Amino acid sequence: MLPPLSAQALAPGATVGVLGGGQLGRMLALAAARLGLRVHVYAPEADSPAFDVCAARTVAAYDDETALAAFAAAVDVVTYEFENVPARTAALLDELRPVRPSPAALAATQDRLVEKEFLASLGVAVAPFMRVDDAGAMARAVAQLGRPSILKTRRFGYDGKGQALVREGADLAVTFRSLGGGPAILESVVPFTKEVSVVAARGLDGAFAAYDVCENRHENHILKFTTAPARLAPETAGEAVALARRIAEALDYVGVLAVEMFVVATSGGGEALKVNELAPRVHNSGHWTLDGALTSQFEQHVRAVAGWPLGAPRRHGREVEMENLIGDDVFAYGDLLRAPGACLHLYGKSDARPGRKMGHVTRIRD
Amino acid sequence: MLPPLSAQALAPGATVGVLGGGQLGRMLALAAARLGLRVHVYAPEADSPAFDVCAARTVAAYDDETALAAFAAAVDVVTYEFENVPARTAALLDELRPVRPSPAALAATQDRLVEKEFLASLGVAVAPFMRVDDAGAMARAVAQLGRPSILKTRRFGYDGKGQALVREGADLAVTFRSLGGGPAILESVVPFTKEVSVVAARGLDGAFAAYDVCENRHENHILKFTTAPARLAPETAGEAVALARRIAEALDYVGVLAVEMFVVATSGGGEALKVNELAPRVHNSGHWTLDGALTSQFEQHVRAVAGWPLGAPRRHGREVEMENLIGDDVFAYGDLLRAPGACLHLYGKSDARPGRKMGHVTRIRD
Numbered sequence: 001m002l003p004p005l006s007a008q009a010l011a012p013g014a015t016v017g018v019l020g021g022g023q024l025g026r027m028l029a030l031a032a033a034r035l036g037l038r039v040h041v042y043a044p045e046a047d048s049p050a051f052d053v054c055a056a057r058t059v060a061a062y063d064d065e066t067a068l069a070a071f072a073a074a075v076d077v078v079t080y081e082f083e084n085v086p087a088r089t090a091a092l093l094d095e096l097r098p099v100r101p102s103p104a105a106l107a108a109t110q111d112r113l114v115e116k117e118f119l120a121s122l123g124v125a126v127a128p129f130m131r132v133d134d135a136g137a138m139a140r141a142v143a144q145l146g147r148p149s150i151l152k153t154r155r156f157g158y159d160g161k162g163q164a165l166v167r168e169g170a171d172l173a174v175t176f177r178s179l180g181g182g183p184a185i186l187e188s189v190v191p192f193t194k195e196v197s198v199v200a201a202r203g204l205d206g207a208f209a210a211y212d213v214c215e216n217r218h219e220n221h222i223l224k225f226t227t228a229p230a231r232l233a234p235e236t237a238g239e240a241v242a243l244a245r246r247i248a249e250a251l252d253y254v255g256v257l258a259v260e261m262f263v264v265a266t267s268g269g270g271e272a273l274k275v276n277e278l279a280p281r282v283h284n285s286g287h288w289t290l291d292g293a294l295t296s297q298f299e300q301h302v303r304a305v306a307g308w309p310l311g312a313p314r315r316h317g318r319e320v321e322m323e324n325l326i327g328d329d330v331f332a333y334g335d336l337l338r339a340p341g342a343c344l345h346l347y348g349k350s351d352a353r354p355g356r357k358m359g360h361v362t363r364i365r366d
Numbered sequence: 367m368l369p370p371l372s373a374q375a376l377a378p379g380a381t382v383g384v385l386g387g388g389q390l391g392r393m394l395a396l397a398a399a400r401l402g403l404r405v406h407v408y409a410p411e412a413d414s415p416a417f418d419v420c421a422a423r424t425v426a427a428y429d430d431e432t433a434l435a436a437f438a439a440a441v442d443v444v445t446y447e448f449e450n451v452p453a454r455t456a457a458l459l460d461e462l463r464p465v466r467p468s469p470a471a472l473a474a475t476q477d478r479l480v481e482k483e484f485l486a487s488l489g490v491a492v493a494p495f496m497r498v499d500d501a502g503a504m505a506r507a508v509a510q511l512g513r514p515s516i517l518k519t520r521r522f523g524y525d526g527k528g529q530a531l532v533r534e535g536a537d538l539a540v541t542f543r544s545l546g547g548g549p550a551i552l553e554s555v556v557p558f559t560k561e562v563s564v565v566a567a568r569g570l571d572g573a574f575a576a577y578d579v580c581e582n583r584h585e586n587h588i589l590k591f592t593t594a595p596a597r598l599a600p601e602t603a604g605e606a607v608a609l610a611r612r613i614a615e616a617l618d619y620v621g622v623l624a625v626e627m628f629v630v631a632t633s634g635g636g637e638a639l640k641v642n643e644l645a646p647r648v649h650n651s652g653h654w655t656l657d658g659a660l661t662s663q664f665e666q667h668v669r670a671v672a673g674w675p676l677g678a679p680r681r682h683g684r685e686v687e688m689e690n691l692i693g694d695d696v697f698a699y700g701d702l703l704r705a706p707g708a709c710l711h712l713y714g715k716s717d718a719r720p721g722r723k724m725g726h727v728t729r730i731r732d
Contacts, residue, residue, distance in 0.1 A: 001716050005700045012699060012712050030396050033419045036712025036725065053399045055418035291660070294709060294730070309704045316682055333378060334371045338675045343660060346378050346402025350367050359402065364660070 008098070008204055009307030010076050012036040015055070016302060017075030017097070019062070019089070021048025023347040023357060024081035024282050027290070029053045031298035037306065042071050049348045050081075062089045072096035079255060079305045083110045083280050084156055100204075100254040100305040101280045108251060109280045111154045113185045122250055124243055125274045127262075132184040138176040141186035142166055151175055154183045159355065160221020165189075190274055192262035196230045198244035199286035201300040202253045204307040209300065210241045211293060211313045216260075216285050219326075222355060226285045226322040228292065228315060232263065236271040243275060256301040258283030284324065284357070289313070291343040291362040292320030317364035330358035374464070374570055375673030376442050378402040381421070382668060383441030383463070385428070385455070387414025389713040389723060390447035390648050393656070395420045397664035403672065408437050415714045416447075428455045438462035445621060445671045449476045449646050450522055466570075466620040466671040467646050474617060475646045478520045479551045488616055490609055491640045493628075498550040504542045507552040508532055517541055520549045525721065526587020531555075556640055558628035562596045564610035565652035567666040568619045570673040575666065576607045577659060577679045582626075582651050585692075588721060592651045592688040594658065594681060598629065602637040609641060622667040624649030650690065650723070655679070657709040657728040658686030683730035696724035 004011040016032050018025045021043030029039040029050050040056040041048065051057045056074060060067030068089060072078065078099045083106060090103035108118045116129045130141035132151065142149060147170075153162035164175050166186070176184070195218065200210035215230035216223055230237065244259045251257075258279040264272045286297035295303075295311030303310055325332075330352050336344045339361075346359040370377040382398050384391045387409030395405040395416050406422040407414065417423050422440060426433030434455060438444065444465045449472060456469035474484050482495045496507035498517065508515060513536075519528035530541050532552070542550070561584065566576035581596035582589055596603065610625045617623075624645040630638045652663035661669075661677030669676055691698075696718050702710045705727075712725040 002696060002699065002718070005703075012696075013714060013716050026399070030399060030419070033392070033396055033714065034711055036714045038418055038714070052404055052421035053396070053419050294657070294707060303703065309700075311703070311709075312706050314707070330368060330378075333368065334675070337371075337669065337677070340678050341660065341680070343677075345400055348379060348399065348402045348404065350379050352368070 004307075006307060010037065013038065014076040014306070015040050015074065016305065017042060017071055017078040018050065018054075018081060019043075019078065019085050020081035021045060021050040022081060023049055023349075025050035026053055026347060027298045028079070028081060028282065028301060031296060032302045035299065035302055035306070035308075037302065040071065040075050042067075052348055062086050065092060068092055069096065077305050079301070080106075081281055085110075101257070102252065102254070105251040105253050105280050109278045112152055112157070112277075113154050113183070115278055116185065116187075118250075119247070119275050119278075122246060124247065125272065127190045127274055127276070128188040130186050132176065132186050135173045135176050138172050138184075138186070142172055145186055145188045148189045150187050150189060151179060152185050152187065153179050154185055159223075163221070190262045190264060190276070192274075193265050193271075194230065194232075194263040195276075196232065196240060196261050196263055197226075197283065197285040198240050198259045198261070199256060199283055199289070199297055200241065200244045200248060200259070201256045201297075201304050201310055201313075202248040203304050203310045204254050205309075206249075207310050208245050208248060209310045209313045210244055211286065211289055211297070212315050213237045213240045214285055214288065220355070222324070222326055222357075223284045224324050224326070226288055228288050228320045233271055236263065236273065240273055243273065247275075247278065253280075255280070255304045256282045256286065256297050258285060260285075285322075287345070287360050288320040288322035288362050290345065292316050292322075292364050317366050319365040321363045321365070323361045323363075324357055325359040325361065327352055327354040327356055327358065333359070336361050370673075372673060376403065379404065380442040380672070381406050381440065382671065383408060383437055383444040384416065384420075384447060385409075385444065385451050386447035387411060387416040388447060389415055389715075391416035392419055392713060393664045394445070394447060394648065394667060397662060398668045401665065401668060401672070401674075403668065406437065406441050408433075418714055428452050431458060434458055435462065443671050443673075445667070446472075447647055451476075467623070468618065468620070471617040471619050471646050475644045476521060478518055478523070478643075479549070480520075481644055482551065482553075484616075485613070485641050485644075488612060490613065491638065493556045493640055493642070494554040496552050498542065498552050501539045501542050504538050504550075504552065508538055511552055511554045514555045516553050516555060517545060518551050518553065519545050520551055529587070556628045556630060556642070558640075559631050559637075560596065560598075560629040561642075562598065562606060562627050562629055563592075563649065563651040564606050564625045564627070565622060565649055565655070565663055566607070566610045566614060566625070567622045567663075567670050567676055567679075568614040569670050569676045570620050571675075572615075573676050574611050574614060575676045575679045576610055577652065577655055577663070578681050579603045579606045580651055580654065586721070588690070588692055588723075589650045590690050590692070592654055594654050594686045599637055602629065602639065606639055609639065613641075613644065619646075621646070621670045622648045622652065622663050624651060626651075651688075653711070653726050654686040654688035654728050656711065658682050658688075658730050683732050685731045687729045687731070689727045689729075690723055691725040691727065693718055693720040693722055693724065699725070702727050
């Protein structure tokens with residue numbers, strides 16, 4: 001066995017434990033293998049895509065404390081591919097092995113209200129928001145923030161799930177109940193000109209490396225296209241990266257962090273940024289880095305959680321585009337395999353259900 | 367399950383069986399996973415590097431016919447990461463599942479004498495060679511080809527193993543016995559100016575795609591550096607690719623094929639090519655394509671054996687260099703992780719024995 005680079009770093013051949021077995025876990029496992037690390041995936045679903053590419057598997061619920069303890073004993077560090085890891089799971093694992101990013105970073109980003117309050121406390125611009133715990137609070141929040149506004153569950157939302165637009169004339173009590181009636185947050189609608197994100201990493205040593213700010217286009221609330229670099233004024237792009245860095249440092253973050261932002265036109269004809277959401281993990285808007293950058297976001301995350309130096313986030317080509325293959329899109333895989341310059345990724349999912357992310361394609365433009 | 371592109375093609379989610387569990391099998395498995403294919407690795411050694419990244423494993427000897435039959439039943443196509451698959455193993459599997467490249471291609475390339483005779487029959491220039499089956503034939507061959515010449519075992523040679531230089535004054539019987547006294551071949555020494563290789567692929571549909579001819583530098587008979595493109599006159603590079611294509615077509619080849627060649631200075635000041643060796647598989651001199659080309663050689667091989675269209679072999683950057691990490695070289699992994707622009711690959715081997723390939727690094731120069 002090769003020696004580790006420091007007391008907190010993994011040695012080559014060590015095992016990275018990954019909570020979650022979806023495509024992000026799968027691509028993390030592939031990146032870890034490339035670096036000579038073993039991966040142990042923990043996921044509740046027996047047909048998890050990541051299980052096909054890892055050295056060890058645990059199929060168990062996230063609250064199965066016996067399975068969690070055995071998992072911790074079998075790995076050298078724990079990371080995760082999604083932010084909805086239960087707090088108790090993270091806390092239990094954290095007593096046994098390093099959890100990177102930390103349970104505190106997880107806690108700050110898995111609840112929309114906590115996240116927005118954290119961002120506001122840092123002086124980061126966000127859309128006006130109010131806490132909504134019941135129908136009365138809902139009415140007060142809409143009176144305050146106006147319409148249209150967006151009601152979001154505080155937890156477990158993704159790809160537009162757990163969200164409802166509050167239009168003129170909408171029945172507020174009905175809207176509140178439509179999301180289950182649980183803890184929620186109302187946000188003003190931001191009249192954005194673009195959606196962008198910063199995918200960046202912070203190492204165990206505090207080093208910071210950001211990819212080019214990228215521009216995202218959603219369809220049916222699901223990311224469809226990402227283009228890097230985003231068409232932004234250089235100072236706006238610089239500010240976006242500085243915001244991501246400020247957030248990562250405030251969280252003492254280790255790993256890849258994605259910061260989704262809205263670009264808003266200012267009255268003076270300039271651009272301003274409002275942070276929409278954080279993801280304490282590798283992110284769909286960073287998939288272009290698999291083919292389009294010297295170090296992929298997956299390798300970067302593995303380097304960070306292993307306590308290894310970060311890699312260069314340098315982009316290939318003049319522009320890189322990523323297109324998600326959602327649901328039936330994947331039936332075009334033959335055309336995509338034939339398309340000159342297209343790099344196809346399929347996630348090994350057998351059932352192309354509507355809205356399901358089945359794969360993606362990247363294209364590098366010179 | 368998605369439909370296959372043709373009757374002979376695999377559907378996404380199908381299983382590629384790989385004979386051999388070394389780093390080539392490991393990198394094939396990673397490439398197949400990226401394309402949504404499952405991989406089943408068959409290897410005799412329980413600690414095979416490829417076992418950490420595949421969906422299914424068989425630990426069994428290559429002559430275990432029960433294990434081979436079960437393996438065939440579990441996979442949709444069979445390929446291999448090394449050319450020393452026993453002929454009987456290939457024949458047995460070929461009755462049950464498509465074997466790509468074919469057992470005939472394997473047979474033509476796993477015996478140096480058969481390979482040289484095949485190349486000569488195509489009109490491809492090779493070093494003068496003679497069959498050596500016993501000490502008497504050895505003496506006649508040296509008398510004919512002169513000294514220095516090289517005695518090579520007909521099978522199982524790699525990285526300079528199974529070779530002996532026949533110098534002035536050497537005892538021929540001793541030299542012959544030093545290689546075990548089995549079937550061998552004597553070759554004239556080629557006074558080359560460069561060693562180059564063509565890594566190319568041929569699809570099930572007959573499509574052909576070659577990477578840039580690359581230039582190789584060996585140390586202690588083991589590949590140490592590859593640079594793409596090779597410094598060659600354009601017409602020499604074109605001829606090298608044409609030779610590889612002729613060979614692939616003559617073998618009705620499916621998959622990635624590597625053709626090692628010597629560049630020889632001609633009396634007119636030009637360059638001529640002599641083919642040294644074929645490898646019916648992905649090849650160490652193609653590792654630069656993992657980071658340095660749009661489609662890696664591993665993905666290209668998987669596409670071919672899956673019956674899928676070949677990908678674009680386009681190179682990134684002005685030049686790509688690959689450096690093998692052999693034995694103790696790997697102890698520098700920390701420096702390599704830190705080196706700007708270096709892409710590190712480790713193979714997950716725990717024991718850095720002298721001469722053992724532990725990983726490699728690629729560098730793209732713009």
